[in-house]
Amino acid sequence: MSSLERAWYSRARWLLVLRPLSSLFTALVNRRRQKLRRYRVISRDIPVPVVIVGNISVGGTGKTPLVIALIEHLREAGYTPGVISRGYGARADAYPFAVRADTPAEQGGDEPCLIVRRTGVPLYIDPDRVSAAKALLAAHPCDVLISDDGLQHYALPRDIELAVIDGARGLGNGRCLPEGPLREPPERLACVDWVVINGAASPEGLPDLKRTPVLMQLEPGVLWKLQGDARVAAGEWQGSRQVHAVAGIGHPARFFDTLRALGFDPVEHPFPDHAGYTPEQLTFDDPLPVIMTEKDAVKCQDSAPEDTWVLPVEARLDPAFIDTFLNQLAECSAQMMDNHNGSKVT
Template identity: 50%
Template sequence: MSRLTERLVAAWYRGHPALALLRPLEALYRRVVQRKRARFLAGLSPSYRAPVPVVVVGNITVGGTGKTPMILWLIEHCRARGLRVGVVSRGYGATPPSLPWRVQAEQSAAQAGDEPLLIVQRSAVPLMIDPDRGRAARALLASEPLDLILSDDGLQHYRLARDLELVLIDASRGLGNHRCLPAGPLREPVERLQSVDAVLYNGAAAGAPGAFQFTLQPSALVNLRTGERQPLTYFPAGQALHAVAGIGNPQRFFTTLEALHWRPVAHAFADHAAYSAELLQFSPALPLVMTEKDAVKCRAFAAADWWYLTVDAQPGAAFAAWFDTQLDRLLPSA
C-alpha cells in the first residue's frame, strides 16, 4: 500500500482539515452517482433482468468488508436448500482471452482475477467474469441451469437488475467521515443504505433496524506448496511470523493473527497486489502466513514454509432466518 493511499485512508477515518479541499470534487462525484441511480430507477438505462433472482452482495465503502467469505457462505447456504447457484463478478485485474469468461479452478489469478479464482477453488461454483455483469449473467445462464445468481459486488453496477441488495460494512471502521469519494470512503451517499434490503456489519452487533451481524472466523492453516491442512494450533502461542495481506483492510488480517496469539511482522500491500518470490523475501527467516486471496497468486513460487489462513463467514441466526424468508419469497416453488 503506497504512503499516499495510507494517508488518504487515515484521513477518511480519523479526520484531516485538508479533506475540505476535495469537497468540490466530492459534490461532482455525488451528482454523477445519484444521476446514474435515478436513471436506473426510472428505466432510462439499459439493464438486464435475469429470469432467475439476482442477489447483489456489495459495499458502500471503498475497502474490504468480508465480502468474499460472505459470498462463500451464501453459496453453501443456498446449496443446502437444494438451489443451483451461480456467481457473476467484475473480475477486477483479470486479463482473460475474451469476455465474458468462465473461471475454472486451474486458471491463474492473472487470467481469472484473485477473488473469483478463490471463490471457484473453494466452492467449485459456476462463475462468470465480465465488467458488464448483465452480460456475465446472460452467459452464465446460457451455460448452466441455475435457480439463483449472486453478484460479487456490483451494488453500483446498474446494468444488472437485482432482486435483493445486501451491503456489508466493516464495523471497526464504519463509514468514516460519511463523505463520498474522494473526500471520504463512500461510493454512494450514506442515504443509499435506506434503500437496500439488508446491512450486515462485520465484527460487531448491528443494533439498527434491518441490520445484521456476522463475524470472520479463522479455521485452518493451509500450506501453499503442498496443500497440507493444519489446525490453528500448528503454530504455538508467541510464534513470530511474516504476515502478508493485500486486501482492502490489511490491519484486520494482522489483528486476526494477533488474536491467535502469534506475533506477526506485518507486510501490508495494496488490494489485489501482484507478487513475486523476490518481493516476499523478508528478513529474518520466519514462517510466512498470508490471506487466502493472496495465496491464489503465490502458489507457483511458494516456499516450503508459506501458509495461508482460511477464514469463514459466520452470520448470526437472525440473518440466516431473514435470508431464508427472502428465498421463500423469491423462489416459492423451490
C-alpha cells in the first residue's frame, strides 16, 4: 500500500491541504452524474439488459469474484450472459477486442483473462464500453451483459447497478480524490440498485440506500499447481506451511489473512494492483513454496518458480439476493421486449 493510500484509510490530518482539489474533483463528477438520469430514459441501441458491477473507490474491492458468481447464477437461471470490460492495462492490437482463454494477460488484461478462463464467457474489452457491447452482441447471442467496472462510464446505458465495497477498508476518509480514495462521493451509493459488502462488516459512512446492503464472502477453493495438474485442499497440504505469498491485488492483506486462516505462515510479498512480474521478482533465496492469487497466476505462467500454487476464491451470496436480482432482471428484460414490440407498431 502506498503512503497516500495509508493516509486515506488512516484519515491522516495532513490530507486537508488537498481539500480544494478534492472539492473541484467532486464538482466535476457530480456534473457527470447528471448524465446518468438522461441515459436511463433516452432511446438506446443495446437491446439487452446491462448489469454494471463497479465501485466508487480506487483499488480492488472484489468486483471480479462477484462478476464470476453472477455469470454462474445467470446461467443456472437460463440466461446467456456476456461480459464487457475496459481491460485495464491491456494492450490489444485493436478495439473492440475479444478475450479468449489463450489470450495473454498483457494483451487482454488480467481480470478479463481470469474471467474467461474461469467461465468461458464471451468477453470483449474496449475503453468505449458501448463499442465493446455492440461488438459482443454482433458475434454472440447473449441476452444479458455484465459490465466489469463501468459505474462511472456514463455513456454506457445500464439497467441494474451493483457497487462493491471492501468491508475491511470501507470508504476510507469518505473524500473524493485526491484527498480520499473515492471516484464519486458516498451519496452516489444511494443511487445504485445494490451495494455489495465484501466481508462481514458493514463500513461506516454509507448514505441511506435503496436496499439493505448485500454481504458477500470470498471463500478459498482448492489449491492448484501453476505448472501441472496437481490439486490439493489446504487441509491436506503436505508441504511447508511457511510459504511465499504473492498478491498483486487491490488489498493484498486480505489474501495474506486468508492464508493464515488456512494454517499457512505467509512470507508476504505485496505488489501493486495489476502488477506485471519478471522471473527475478518471483525468485526467492529459499526453496519455500509460492502461493499466489488467481489474478496473478494469469500473468505468471512463464515467470513463476516450479513449486508455485494458486489459491482461487469463490464469492458466496445470499440466495435471497440472487432471487430478487433475477426477478429484477426479468422485469427489465420484459420491459425491453415490450418496448421493442411497441416500436414495431405503426
